[in-house]
Amino acid sequence: MLSFYCYAPEMTAPSIRARVREELTSEIKAVARRQLTTEGANLSLRAVARELGMVSSAVYRYFPSRDDLLTALIIDCYNELGEAGEKAVEGAEGLLSRWLAFGHGIRDWALAHPAEYALIYGSPVPGYKAPQDTVGPASRTTTVIVKLLVEGYLAGELKGTDERPPLPPPLETEMRRAINEIFPEMPVGLLARGMTAWVQLFGVITFELFGRFNNFIEESRRDFFDHQMRVMARHVGM
Amino acid sequence: MLSFYCYAPEMTAPSIRARVREELTSEIKAVARRQLTTEGANLSLRAVARELGMVSSAVYRYFPSRDDLLTALIIDCYNELGEAGEKAVEGAEGLLSRWLAFGHGIRDWALAHPAEYALIYGSPVPGYKAPQDTVGPASRTTTVIVKLLVEGYLAGELKGTDERPPLPPPLETEMRRAINEIFPEMPVGLLARGMTAWVQLFGVITFELFGRFNNFIEESRRDFFDHQMRVMARHVGM
C-alpha cells in the first residue's frame, strides 16, 4: 500500500477520493446544464441523479440543496458570459469595434445558451437571495463596459456629448459616490450614458430571447441589435 | 318553482350556476395572485385550493391545468399594466409629459406588483407557448407608445433627429413591412428610435426589479428612471 504512494506521490497528493469527487461534481453540473436547456429553471435533482445512474440522495453529498446546485450553475454561467465578453473585446481593435465586438459576444453567447441566459438574467425566485459568491462573476460584464469607456475617455477618443437632460443632483451624488470606489477618474455624465448603453444592450437581448420581437422582427434581429449598439455608441460619444 | 322564475326572470338569465362559477373563477384567480407574490412562478394549485377550503380536483373544473391558471393571471396582468399606462397618458397634457407619465405609470405598477411583473416580463418557461389570447393584452403598452409617437409626429411636435447610424436595408424593409399594417404613416426612423425608447423603458424597470442596481443606485432609482426617460424623449425628438 505504501508502495502505491511511492510510485505516484504527487498524483495522489490531492487523494483519489478528492479527485473523483471533483470529477463527479463537475459531471453533475454538466448534466444539470443539459437538463436546464429543456426543463428551464424547474430543474429536477432526481432526474439529474437518474441520468448519472445514482440515487438522488447521493447528489446531496455534492450539493447541499437544489438551490446550491443552481447557484453553482449561475456562477459558471456568469463566468462564461464574462469571459465571452472579455475575449471579444480583446480580439478587436479600436474603441467602436471593441464595443460592437463586446455586444455581439454577449449576444452570441446568449443565443447559444438561452436557458442559461434566462437563468441569470430572468426573473429571480422570490425567496432566492443571491449569494455573495455570485456578485463577482456577475460584475465581469459591467466591468468590461466601464473599463472600455474609461480607457476611451482618458485617451481622448470620446467626443464630448450633450449633457442634456441634466442629472438630478441627488442621483448625481449617489452615482459619483458609487463610481469613486472603482473608477474615480470617470465623469458622472459618462457613467450615466454608459448605463444607458448597458441597459440597452441587455434589454435588446432579453427582449429578443423572451419573444418580444416575435411577429415583428424575425429575419433582421442581428441587424437590429447591431444598429442599437451603434446608436448607443454615438450616445456615449464614440 | 316557476314562480321563482317569474319573480326575478332577468336575474337568473345567466343562471345561478353560471354566476357562482364566475365568482369562484375570479376568487381562485385572486387567491392565486396573492400566493404569486410570495411563491413566485412556482405556484401551487393545491395550496390555492386549500386556502379556498376546497379540494384540489375541484379547481380543475375551473382551470384545466396549472398553466391555464397562470395564463389567465398573465392576461389579467397585461390588461392591468396596459390600463395603467393608458390612464397615465390620458391624465397628462403635452407630448413630453404624456411620455413621462406613461413611463412612471408602468414603473409604478411594476413596483407595486413585482411578482406579477416578473411573471409577464421575466423568463418564459421553456415549454410554455404563449397562447394567442395573451398577444392582444400584451400589446396594449406598445400600442400606447406608438400612438403617442405617431400623434406627435403628425402634429409636427417631433424635431427631426439625426438619422445616423443608418438602418441596414434588410432591417428597414422588415420594419417598414411590419409597421405598415398598423401605422403606415409612421416613418421607419421614428419607429427605430421608438423601439430604442421602448427597450430602455422596460430594460430599466427590469434591471431595477431584478436587483441589477443593488449596491449601486439605492436612493435615487426614481430619479434615474426619470432621467432615462428624458434621455429617450430627446432621442425620439421630443
Add this chain to the structure above:
DNA sequence: AATAAAACGAGAGCACTGCTCTTGACTCGA
C-alpha cells in the same frame, strides 16, 4: 312536472418532486 343530461365537490390514487435519516461498504490518515 318529470326526466335525462350536464356540471359539480369530494375523495382516492398515481407518478413525481426535494429532502432527511439510517445502514452498510469503502477509503483515508495516523
Add this chain to the structure above:
DNA sequence: TCGAGTCAAGAGCAGTGCTCTCGTTTTATT
C-alpha cells in the same frame, strides 16, 4: 492496523400536478 470520516443506496415523509370515480345538485328538455 484500526478508528474516523466519506460515500452510495434505500426507505420514508410531505408535498406537487393531474386523473378517475362516485354520489349530489343544478340545468335543459320533453
